[in-house]
Amino acid sequence: MVLKEQKKNSKISQEEGKIIVSDYLKKEFRPYSATDLVLNLHSRISKSNMTKILEELVEDKEICVKSYGKNSFYFYKAISFDSNYKTECEAKRDMNKLLKEESEILENELTEVNKSLCLHISKFFIQ
Structure with missing residues (x-):
């Protein structure tokens, strides 16, 4: 007690x-x-x-x-957004867009390299 x-x-x-x-x-x-x-x-x-x-x-x-x-x-208060939240989001969106463009360029280069490799291999077997 x-x-x-x-x-x-x-x-x-x-x-x-x-x-x-x-x-x-x-x-x-x-x-x-x-x-x-x-x-x-x-x-x-x-x-x-x-x-x-x-x-x-x-x-x-x-x-x-x-x-x-x-x-x-x-x-x-679960989530607190600071004042830079919008600018950070926009910067990340821009970075994402640039990376997608770079990825597309690299994929195109890869397909070109594969095509040229196939041509060289086919020429080798044809001769």
Whole structure:
């Protein structure tokens, strides 16, 4: 009984709380409200502390929030695209196009070499 009371009364620092909540959201990979998170973490973090932690994580852009009326749901941000994403995609498309053109040129050269080889072989056997 004493252990349970000590666990409930033990305080978790803000940084430890951020790590716990972030890891939990990443592991579960689904949206939760602040109340759900408090319950799922077995009240290791108080609701007021949870709200502060969630706001900090949203500010740090580690998690996202979606509000529906008075309810807010927090979820782990799976994919983050940086500002260079579009330029990188365009550069890769251009590189892909160049490689396809080069591949076609090399295939044409290969067919020409095969044709000339066949001609030389046929001349050798005909003589």
